[in-house]
Amino acid sequence: MKKSSLLAIFTLAFVFVEAQSKYSHTEAFAPFFYPSPGNEYRSASGEPGPKYWQNRADYTISATLDTAGHTVSAKVEILYTNNSPDNLKFLWLQTDQNAYRKDSRATATTTASGGRWANAMFTEGEVIRSVAIEENGKKYTPEYTTTDTRTQVWLGSPLRASGGKIKLTIEYAFQIPEYGSDRMGRLNTKNGWIYEVAQWFPRMAVYDDIQGWNVLPYLGQGEFYLEYGDINFNITAPANMIVVGSGELLNPAECFTPEEAKRYAAAKLSDKTTMIRDAAAIGKGGISAKKGQTTWKFRIQNTRDAAWGASAAFVLDGAKIDLPSGKKSLALSAYPVESIGANGWQRSTEMVKGSLEFYSRQLFEFPYPVATNVAGIVGGMEYPGIVFCSYKAMGSELWGVTDHEFGHTWFPMIVGSNERKYAWMDEGFNTFINDLSSAAFNKGEFKKQSYFDDPAAAKTVQSIFADASDILLTEPDVVQQANLGNTAYFKPSLMLHALRNTALGEKRFDAAFREYISRWAFKHPTPWDFFRTMENVGGEDLGWFWRGWVFNNWRIDQAVRGVKYKNGIPANGAQITLENLEQMPMPVTVLVKESNGKQQTINLPVEIWQRGNAYTFEVATTTPVTEVTIDPDKKVLDWDRTNNTWIRK
Known part of the structure; x- marks a missing residue:
C-alpha cells in the first residue's frame, strides 16, 4: 500500500476517534474560574480577610419537660451582637418546630413516597407566647411575624453596626414530635420514653457578607x-430521669445521687468505660428513686447550637478523652437496656473516645468538655457535643453512625459552612474523614472496604456519575431524594480522595486541609474559600478539578489508543498514545511492560490535556511492549476501565 494511502487511513481513523471524545480542553482549562477577586472580608488566598466579621448570638434558656403531654415550655434570652457594617432594622430567627405542623412547607413538599423527612404525625409547632426586647436599658414589645419556620422581629430603632447589642426574650412552647424528620423525637422503651430534643429554641438566622439574612426555610432535607x-x-424534668446535653453539666451533685456523682467524676479520669448508672439500677435505686423534679444545668461555649436528651430508661457510662494539648474531655453514652447486645451500645463510649481522639490528632482539637452519644429513635443526627444515633445499631453499624455523627464536630460544628446550601461541604467532607478514622480505630476493626477494593466498583462509578445525578452544587432540598446519598455524601468524599491521592498527593492535601479547618474554625466559609485555600496552600491551580467535580457532572474516561515504535524498531523506543474520552481531565499514571520483563511507571501531569483530547509520549524500550495500563493502582474513578489497558496481540 502506498504511503499516501496509509496517511489517509490514519487521518480518517484519527478524525473518527476525535469525534467520539466529549472532551473540550478549552472548557476544562478555561481561565477566570473565580467569579470575583478577594476583598477585605475574604482574601483571595482563601483566608478570612482583615475586616472579616460575623454576628454573635448568646443564649440563656430555661426549659421544663412535661412528660404527660410530651411538651417543652421555655424562655430564651438572646443577646445578639451586630458586628456587621450595616444598621439592622429587623432581625430574623429560625423557628424550626413549625416544620412539624400539618400546614408547613416541609409537609407540603414531602414526596408521595415519604422517606426520612416525612412526618406521620403533626404538632402545633413553635407556639410563641411573648416577645420582648431590651436595648440600652429600654424594654418594649416589638411587632413580629412568623412565616413557616422563619420569624421576623421589627426593632423600634435600627441596631447599630459594628458592635450594637440587643436582648430578645421569647417565651414559647412546643410538643415533641414522635418522629421529627429523623432530627429529634421520642422512643417508648420498656423502662420509659427516651426524648431526643433539638431545634428546640428560636435561633438567630445568619446575617453575613455573602447574602445578608439567610432565610431559606427548614424543609427537612437541608440542615x-x-x-x-x-x-x-x-x-427541669422529673427527678427520676437522666438528662444529657451539649457541653458541661454544671451541677452533677444536685442531679445524681452521691454514689452516681462519684462515678460520674471517676469517668472523667478513666481510660476505660466506667459505669455511672447500670441496667440493674433502672427503676430500683439511685436516681430512679428520686421524687419531684430536678433542674439540670448545662453550658457550652463558642457553639452554633445545643441539644439534649432525657429518659428514666438510660444506662449511663463514660470515659476520659485525651486531647493533644493535654486537656481532657469526657465521653458519655446514654442508652436503654434494649441497646445492649453483641458489640452493642456498651461499646459506644469506647467508640466515641476513639473517634474524637483520632480527629483531634489529625485535624483540630475537639473543643467541648463533653461528647455524648444518645440512643433513641433518631437514626443519626449531630449537634455540638451531643449526637443522636439509632438504639438498634450494633457492631460496625454502631461504629459507623457514631463516628459519622461525631465527625460532624469538624464539619459543620467547627467549620461553620452553610449546610442549608452546601451539603457536600459538611456531609461529604465528613464522609471522607470517616474513611480515615475507620482505618485507625482498634487496628481497623470496622475499616470500610475502599472503593478500589470493591468488586462493585464499576457500578459505583456509573451511579455517582449517572446522567440523572445532581451536581454537587445543588441545594440539599433541591436534590432528588434518591440522589442525596451520592450528591451529599459519597461523591464529595470520593472527590477529596481523588484530590488527595491523585491531584495533590497526601502531604500537600493534608497540609491544605488542616489549614482550611484552622482558618475557618468557628467561622463561615463559602465554597470559594475552600477552593482558594486548597489551591494556595496546596500549590496548584485546581479550576479544572472543581469544574468537573463540583460545578458539573463530568466523567473521567482515559484510554490507551495504541503503541508505535520509532522506525518500527522496539529498541528505538515506543510512542504511546492516550486519549481522554469524557469531559474531566485528570493526571495519568501509566504502567508499561516489555517482553523482557522490564516495567516502567510514568506519571503524567494533568497539563497533558491542555491542548486536546489526545497525548502521545515516548518511552525508552529495548524489546516489544506487551502491555500498557492506565491507573494500574486504580486510584482514578474511571468510567470505563475496559479501555485502560492495551495488550500486544
Whole structure:
C-alpha cells in the first residue's frame, strides 16, 4: 500500500476517534474560574480577610419537660451582637418546630413516597407566647411575624453596626414530635420514653457578607446555618430521669445521687468505660428513686447550637478523652437496656473516645468538655457535643453512625459552612474523614472496604456519575431524594480522595486541609474559600478539578489508543498514545511492560490535556511492549476501565 494511502487511513481513523471524545480542553482549562477577586472580608488566598466579621448570638434558656403531654415550655434570652457594617432594622430567627405542623412547607413538599423527612404525625409547632426586647436599658414589645419556620422581629430603632447589642426574650412552647424528620423525637422503651430534643429554641438566622439574612426555610432535607456564641441552658424534668446535653453539666451533685456523682467524676479520669448508672439500677435505686423534679444545668461555649436528651430508661457510662494539648474531655453514652447486645451500645463510649481522639490528632482539637452519644429513635443526627444515633445499631453499624455523627464536630460544628446550601461541604467532607478514622480505630476493626477494593466498583462509578445525578452544587432540598446519598455524601468524599491521592498527593492535601479547618474554625466559609485555600496552600491551580467535580457532572474516561515504535524498531523506543474520552481531565499514571520483563511507571501531569483530547509520549524500550495500563493502582474513578489497558496481540 502506498504511503499516501496509509496517511489517509490514519487521518480518517484519527478524525473518527476525535469525534467520539466529549472532551473540550478549552472548557476544562478555561481561565477566570473565580467569579470575583478577594476583598477585605475574604482574601483571595482563601483566608478570612482583615475586616472579616460575623454576628454573635448568646443564649440563656430555661426549659421544663412535661412528660404527660410530651411538651417543652421555655424562655430564651438572646443577646445578639451586630458586628456587621450595616444598621439592622429587623432581625430574623429560625423557628424550626413549625416544620412539624400539618400546614408547613416541609409537609407540603414531602414526596408521595415519604422517606426520612416525612412526618406521620403533626404538632402545633413553635407556639410563641411573648416577645420582648431590651436595648440600652429600654424594654418594649416589638411587632413580629412568623412565616413557616422563619420569624421576623421589627426593632423600634435600627441596631447599630459594628458592635450594637440587643436582648430578645421569647417565651414559647412546643410538643415533641414522635418522629421529627429523623432530627429529634421520642422512643417508648420498656423502662420509659427516651426524648431526643433539638431545634428546640428560636435561633438567630445568619446575617453575613455573602447574602445578608439567610432565610431559606427548614424543609427537612437541608440542615442548618447558625451563628456562634455561648449557650447556657437549664432543663427541669422529673427527678427520676437522666438528662444529657451539649457541653458541661454544671451541677452533677444536685442531679445524681452521691454514689452516681462519684462515678460520674471517676469517668472523667478513666481510660476505660466506667459505669455511672447500670441496667440493674433502672427503676430500683439511685436516681430512679428520686421524687419531684430536678433542674439540670448545662453550658457550652463558642457553639452554633445545643441539644439534649432525657429518659428514666438510660444506662449511663463514660470515659476520659485525651486531647493533644493535654486537656481532657469526657465521653458519655446514654442508652436503654434494649441497646445492649453483641458489640452493642456498651461499646459506644469506647467508640466515641476513639473517634474524637483520632480527629483531634489529625485535624483540630475537639473543643467541648463533653461528647455524648444518645440512643433513641433518631437514626443519626449531630449537634455540638451531643449526637443522636439509632438504639438498634450494633457492631460496625454502631461504629459507623457514631463516628459519622461525631465527625460532624469538624464539619459543620467547627467549620461553620452553610449546610442549608452546601451539603457536600459538611456531609461529604465528613464522609471522607470517616474513611480515615475507620482505618485507625482498634487496628481497623470496622475499616470500610475502599472503593478500589470493591468488586462493585464499576457500578459505583456509573451511579455517582449517572446522567440523572445532581451536581454537587445543588441545594440539599433541591436534590432528588434518591440522589442525596451520592450528591451529599459519597461523591464529595470520593472527590477529596481523588484530590488527595491523585491531584495533590497526601502531604500537600493534608497540609491544605488542616489549614482550611484552622482558618475557618468557628467561622463561615463559602465554597470559594475552600477552593482558594486548597489551591494556595496546596500549590496548584485546581479550576479544572472543581469544574468537573463540583460545578458539573463530568466523567473521567482515559484510554490507551495504541503503541508505535520509532522506525518500527522496539529498541528505538515506543510512542504511546492516550486519549481522554469524557469531559474531566485528570493526571495519568501509566504502567508499561516489555517482553523482557522490564516495567516502567510514568506519571503524567494533568497539563497533558491542555491542548486536546489526545497525548502521545515516548518511552525508552529495548524489546516489544506487551502491555500498557492506565491507573494500574486504580486510584482514578474511571468510567470505563475496559479501555485502560492495551495488550500486544
